[in-house]
Amino acid sequence: MEEKEIEERAKKVVSSILGVDEEKIKSESRFVEDLGAESVASLELVAGFEEEFDIEMDENAALEVKTFGDAVKFIKKYIEGK
């Protein structure tokens, strides 16, 4: 899957869980400070990404990801490892 497609689909997940407009989600957006993802929402994001991309991520590592751009790279790594 191309990174562009991952980015578009991941944006929809973030937008739906955090209630943020897709256009406001940038590569450099920080989940906690810019997008308002507190601990519970972070878990929902991990679950949302796993569901959307049919992957299973390591929860400790996933929660270390701080920005949307890093999340896209992180997801890509799991998709390529499938």
Add this chain to the structure above:
Amino acid sequence: MKILIFEDENWKNLLPLSYIKNTFELRCGYYTLFERIAQNFNGEKGLWVRDYISSLTKIKFNLPTNDENFIKDDIFIINGTTIIDGKVNIEEEKIFVDEYNNILYGYIKKETVEKFWEGNFWKFLSNLKENIKKEKVELISIKYPWNLIHFNGQLLKTDFENIQNKKIEGEVSGKCEIINEKNVVIRNEAKIHPFVVLDASKGPIFIDREAEIFPFARIEGPSFIGEKTQIMPGANIREGNSFGPVCRIGGEVEESIFHSYSNKYHDGFIGHSYIGEFVNLGALTTNSDLKNDYSDVVVYLCGSPTNTGDLKVGSFIGDHTKTSIGTLFNTGTIIGIMCNITAGGILPKYFPSFTWYINNKFMKGTGIETGIETTKKAMARRGRDLPKEEEEVIRYLYQETETERKEYVKRSRKKQ
């Protein structure tokens, strides 16, 4: 004579309470099952428990544990889930079993131990059942979590009868109302604030050392308030409660056991429930303990439906679990260890260990590393460390419960 207190293969029937604890560490009445046996039987003691918990057991009890050399002797064996006084006949070699042929206790000679020992304790028990004299007995035996609640009220009364030095020694405000004072014991350094009501008209009340009962709380007997436990202002502590040490209890509680170091600080009802160690129940956490059609309560024991045969059954909450504000548990809910549960709709009746439940979905949670860190912080707040042996048990259980946890997460996603 040597006394061996053992766990048998039925330890899984006491999950989630027995994940991190031995079956004989569970509380009923004033004591844990181990304390009760230790008080009633004099002699050198040893323990036999399932493998994964043996190192932790050894440091907790400082007794020979899973030690073959200890048992190769004339020995009195007793199942740690048996409630028994010291008046037993131990002259003749014999085992005593319950209606399901589980060994409750027995006296075994050294030569018999050597003859039937094949290196596996549960096989040894099986060999004894097949080869030596046995007799069926009726005793209280804790087979399922709800048995602890069922027998708690009865034991609270007999335990009071058996204690020595029935006095009020602690600091009791002149503005506290005590009904039926001869049925109340308050130990040294306990403090009872003004406008507290201790109603022992229907059963005894025991308040242990350094416990504190804040204004406007009402405690009904039979009840046991453990050492350094605090009963918060305005609490309604109804009959049949047993609170272990260092708990903080508010709101309404009926016929429930809090093992130790757990908090239910705020309002909300808990009834016919067993709450493990280091559990935190958020404000207004409430459980149902009676179905609207008055039928027997079914619980999901290890995930499988099991009829308790009891009309009143609440929740059984494993160690280190936390609930959010406003969590409402269904009748007969089993919650594993180290879960995080947030309120929302009708909650499931079974929560696998280490799961997080958010917006009506099971989630994998934050992972074992964060879980361990949080546990260490919670324990440090009460002056306790997480021993490395207990950490190893938790990590082992995280792996052991992974398949079940993932299955629930997967099923929960499909539902959406």
